[in-house]
Amino acid sequence: MISQDDLGNLKAIAGEQFVSTGESVLNLHSHDESYHTPALPDVVVWPHSTDEVSRITRYAFEKKLPITGWGVGTSLEGNPIPVNHGIVVDFQEMQKVIAIRPEDFQVDVQAGVVYKELNKALSRHGLFFPPDPGAAATIGGMIGNNASGIRTVKYGGTKDHIMRLVVVLPGGEVIRIGNRARKSSSGYDLIHLFVGSEGTLGLVTEATLRLVGLPANFMALRVAFPEVKNATDTVFKIMSSGFSPAAMEFLDSNVIGVLNRDRNLTMEERPTLLMEFNGFSNEGLRDEMDYIEEICAENSSTIIDKGIGQEERDRLWEIRHLTFESLKRQHPGLLPLIVDVAVPLSSYSDTVAFIKKEVSELNAYVFGHAGDGNIHVVVMDDPADGFRWAKVDEANHRIVEKALAFEGTCTGEHGVGIGKRCFLPDEHGDSLELMKRIKNLIDPEGIFNPGKFF
Amino acid sequence: MISQDDLGNLKAIAGEQFVSTGESVLNLHSHDESYHTPALPDVVVWPHSTDEVSRITRYAFEKKLPITGWGVGTSLEGNPIPVNHGIVVDFQEMQKVIAIRPEDFQVDVQAGVVYKELNKALSRHGLFFPPDPGAAATIGGMIGNNASGIRTVKYGGTKDHIMRLVVVLPGGEVIRIGNRARKSSSGYDLIHLFVGSEGTLGLVTEATLRLVGLPANFMALRVAFPEVKNATDTVFKIMSSGFSPAAMEFLDSNVIGVLNRDRNLTMEERPTLLMEFNGFSNEGLRDEMDYIEEICAENSSTIIDKGIGQEERDRLWEIRHLTFESLKRQHPGLLPLIVDVAVPLSSYSDTVAFIKKEVSELNAYVFGHAGDGNIHVVVMDDPADGFRWAKVDEANHRIVEKALAFEGTCTGEHGVGIGKRCFLPDEHGDSLELMKRIKNLIDPEGIFNPGKFF
Numbered sequence: 001m002i003s004q005d006d007l008g009n010l011k012a013i014a015g016e017q018f019v020s021t022g023e024s025v026l027n028l029h030s031h032d033e034s035y036h037t038p039a040l041p042d043v044v045v046w047p048h049s050t051d052e053v054s055r056i057t058r059y060a061f062e063k064k065l066p067i068t069g070w071g072v073g074t075s076l077e078g079n080p081i082p083v084n085h086g087i088v089v090d091f092q093e094m095q096k097v098i099a100i101r102p103e104d105f106q107v108d109v110q111a112g113v114v115y116k117e118l119n120k121a122l123s124r125h126g127l128f129f130p131p132d133p134g135a136a137a138t139i140g141g142m143i144g145n146n147a148s149g150i151r152t153v154k155y156g157g158t159k160d161h162i163m164r165l166v167v168v169l170p171g172g173e174v175i176r177i178g179n180r181a182r183k184s185s186s187g188y189d190l191i192h193l194f195v196g197s198e199g200t201l202g203l204v205t206e207a208t209l210r211l212v213g214l215p216a217n218f219m220a221l222r223v224a225f226p227e228v229k230n231a232t233d234t235v236f237k238i239m240s241s242g243f244s245p246a247a248m249e250f251l252d253s254n255v256i257g258v259l260n261r262d263r264n265l266t267m268e269e270r271p272t273l274l275m276e277f278n279g280f281s282n283e284g285l286r287d288e289m290d291y292i293e294e295i296c297a298e299n300s301s302t303i304i305d306k307g308i309g310q311e312e313r314d315r316l317w318e319i320r321h322l323t324f325e326s327l328k329r330q331h332p333g334l335l336p337l338i339v340d341v342a343v344p345l346s347s348y349s350d351t352v353a354f355i356k357k358e359v360s361e362l363n364a365y366v367f368g369h370a371g372d373g374n375i376h377v378v379v380m381d382d383p384a385d386g387f388r389w390a391k392v393d394e395a396n397h398r399i400v401e402k403a404l405a406f407e408g409t410c411t412g413e414h415g416v417g418i419g420k421r422c423f424l425p426d427e428h429g430d431s432l433e434l435m436k437r438i439k440n441l442i443d444p445e446g447i448f449n450p451g452k453f454f
Numbered sequence: 455m456i457s458q459d460d461l462g463n464l465k466a467i468a469g470e471q472f473v474s475t476g477e478s479v480l481n482l483h484s485h486d487e488s489y490h491t492p493a494l495p496d497v498v499v500w501p502h503s504t505d506e507v508s509r510i511t512r513y514a515f516e517k518k519l520p521i522t523g524w525g526v527g528t529s530l531e532g533n534p535i536p537v538n539h540g541i542v543v544d545f546q547e548m549q550k551v552i553a554i555r556p557e558d559f560q561v562d563v564q565a566g567v568v569y570k571e572l573n574k575a576l577s578r579h580g581l582f583f584p585p586d587p588g589a590a591a592t593i594g595g596m597i598g599n600n601a602s603g604i605r606t607v608k609y610g611g612t613k614d615h616i617m618r619l620v621v622v623l624p625g626g627e628v629i630r631i632g633n634r635a636r637k638s639s640s641g642y643d644l645i646h647l648f649v650g651s652e653g654t655l656g657l658v659t660e661a662t663l664r665l666v667g668l669p670a671n672f673m674a675l676r677v678a679f680p681e682v683k684n685a686t687d688t689v690f691k692i693m694s695s696g697f698s699p700a701a702m703e704f705l706d707s708n709v710i711g712v713l714n715r716d717r718n719l720t721m722e723e724r725p726t727l728l729m730e731f732n733g734f735s736n737e738g739l740r741d742e743m744d745y746i747e748e749i750c751a752e753n754s755s756t757i758i759d760k761g762i763g764q765e766e767r768d769r770l771w772e773i774r775h776l777t778f779e780s781l782k783r784q785h786p787g788l789l790p791l792i793v794d795v796a797v798p799l800s801s802y803s804d805t806v807a808f809i810k811k812e813v814s815e816l817n818a819y820v821f822g823h824a825g826d827g828n829i830h831v832v833v834m835d836d837p838a839d840g841f842r843w844a845k846v847d848e849a850n851h852r853i854v855e856k857a858l859a860f861e862g863t864c865t866g867e868h869g870v871g872i873g874k875r876c877f878l879p880d881e882h883g884d885s886l887e888l889m890k891r892i893k894n895l896i897d898p899e900g901i902f903n904p905g906k907f908f
Contacts, residue, residue: 374635
């Protein structure tokens with residue numbers, strides 16, 4: 001528990017009005033967007049600098065207080081829920097874009113910068129930070145989670161775009177990792193150790209991100225198929241033929257149905273692929289489109305809506321960006337469990353077929369970043385209804401087991417948090433022990449985001 | 455020192471004829487391709503399996519014997535020189551390509567597989583493993599070193615292509631890391647901790663590699679410029695315009711001169727760029743070629759030799775593959791010190807200009823993977839000549855200091871080994887301490903490749 005003394009000391013570091021124990025503040029920092037049980041922090045602090053984060057951390061270390069980083073709480077596995085209470089460090093006051101270096105395709109940011117705001121600022125330089133998590137996440141949250149999304153199939157995830165980090169370690173020490181060269185073989189790769197560690201090893205306060213140029217030419221297709229297998233086989237065929245789509249998404253007929261109802265659309269309610277390609281010229285893209293259409297036709301595609309240019313791309317892709325909101329709106333009062341497995345592409349069809357059977361009696365919507373073999377199932381239900389939720393939970397377990405049997409992973413992009421802890425022994429075997437040893441080395445008191453991972 | 459007893463025990467593990475203390479064998483494993491002082495191992499062992507590596511390691515751990523992994527000894531910073539003697543584990547008997555999975559763009563290999571042999575086997579499936587280190591390295595060596603090369607500008611380095619590893623830890627424990635999905639956010643990223651750790655944390659015995667499709671269409675250019683700055687400014691302009699060359703190399707006039715003499719060629723002895731582009735169609739590549747030529751002309755290019763198609767590409771690029779051999783042949787009896795800095799692209803011109811001044815009185819050849827900001831300087835001299843070598847060494851130091859001042863790195867691709875140890879405190883600051891703590895955690899007895907990194 002936090003004492004009046006503690007509060008006074010935290011206020012001395014961050015400033016009177018940047019420390020709060022107000023009920024609504026604590027509530028806001030007790031849950032993410034998932035079904036996981038909320039837990040209240042004792043106090044929320046909004047630091048303004050790496051130095052303040054370091055001093056808060058040193059204080060927490062001395063007092064053995066739990067300390068959990070907070071972006072905006074858009075994660076989906078309970079990753080930032082302060083299950084052991086203590087201090088939540090909210091990065092909202094650290095939203096500075098420190099330096100844009102268009103000539104090097106790089107930007108330095110504070111951890112609290114919101115992904116979408118950053119890309120707005122970068123677009124003026126013809127650049128963007130490609131790992132699009134969909135949600136209004138912060139860069140710090142994306143780094144903690146190794147977030148990724150629809151563009152990862154072409155550009156990689158967050159971990160592929162981090163050049164430098166400033167990290168506060170659990171004792172309050174500040175370390176600077178990495179450099180600004182495009183490649184390096186100098187020493188152990190600490191960048192990747194912290195990216196995806198979900199605030200259990202350190203608090204990232206600043207980062208240098210590697211950017212890419214905004215594409216100039218767009219081609220997109222929305223293609224419907226009679227059966228799931230036609231769609232998933234098409235994904236495999238396109239990806240294994242060496243195409244490099246900028247995005248390649250699968251949506252099952254349930255998703256299309258919800259979108260039709262929620263948005264008053266009239267799409268054919270069938271398994272659907274959404275694809276985007278970028279290229280050097282529209283002529284090249286037109287050639288590519290012909291090839292892609294041919295592959296779709298060979299897999300019995302029934303409808304192909306397609307277009308060249310950014311407007312066409314945006315028209316065809318609008319539905320994808322609406323999906324999660326529409327799903328939630330069509331199931332008021334229910335919460336989502338989101339399956340997030342990823343499998344090798346050769347197992348993609350079998351995995352989706354398995355999933356469709358497993359979830360046939362649930363409010364389940366199958367979609368995902370097909371080009372990466374990443375499959376989501378949004379199951380809408382009531383966690384308070386023990387009987388129903390047990391079925392939801394069982395389905396999730398069986399799907400993860402299947403993905404692991406295919407040598408895949410329990411989480412393609414949402415991270416471990418609370419929800420995936422139980423799968424780590426199965427997925428990582430003996431290497432989980434090494435992860436635990438590293439955690440104990442860096443955070444011997446276990447104060448950083450306790451109750452996660454292990 | 456190794457006792458007769460130790461030899462007997464090692465022979466019991468690997469087999470009588472796979473353990474040697476023969477003079478020529480020890481000599482062969484005492485040096486790499488660099489100028490660094492050789493050191494003889496006490497014994498060389500050729501294991502056949504992960505299990506044998508594990509048993510050898512457990513034995514070494516119990517007896518506190520140094521143990522150093524060995525591919526083929528092509529590294530350039532003394533990385534595998536057994537400075538504390540002990541056991542060298544040579545992976546030559548572990549050259550199995552375990553499974554090629556063309557449908558997933560993946561291959562499982564043992565660590566001793568030679569890079570070029572692997573790509574020969576993969577080419578039958580239209581695939582290749584892109585981090586081309588130039589030398590006849592093994593996959594295990596490339597992983598240890600995070601090797602990269604001319605294609606890294608497009609495809610990334612070794613670290614970007616490792617999906618799974620089997621690693622023997624210093625106590626003999628075998629861990630399996632990673633999975634076969636294209637993305638994952640599950641637990642700490644141990645893959646990147648071992649890639650580039652140069653055998654100081656574990657011995658990699660098997661790996662699953664991520665492959666890419668062989669390009670079908672090629673376009674290449676060789677362009678000469680009046681001054682270094684015209685060439686380096688062209689690199690910056692092309693890279694910052696968002697082009698994605700498959701390779702982009704700089705060669706200074708000295709390099710061209712050596713090639714002319716050694717290969718009886720008549721190239722214009724001027725700063726030169728070699729470029730390769732791949733594309734979806736030859737038409738697209740022709741358009742791209744026009745743009746590239748325009749940029750070169752704006753920077754006063756004097757000669758442009760160019761071509762479309764694989765034959766033309768191979769013709770234009772042949773000189774690059776001959777460079778290192780020609781340099782060595784033209785300086786018989788001398789050894790190379792190879793500068794290997796990398797800097798942000800915006801500092802590329804300034805860095806090369808600085809280097810040209812620093813090395814003007816040495817047998818120095820400046821070239822490198824310009825698209826990555828990676829600069830090599832091969833300085834040929836005699837390490838036994840203290841006065842001369844001190845000048846070589848000083849130049850290397852000043853160049854590295856300059857690269858670090860530009861927020862670059864002391865090694866873009868050759869690794870730390872012996873030669874770059876002295877620069878790590880400067881480059882990594884406080885994060886070097888965390889690297890040391892991780893080393894002590896995983897290898898508390900310090901038996902794995904001792905004398906490197908720290």
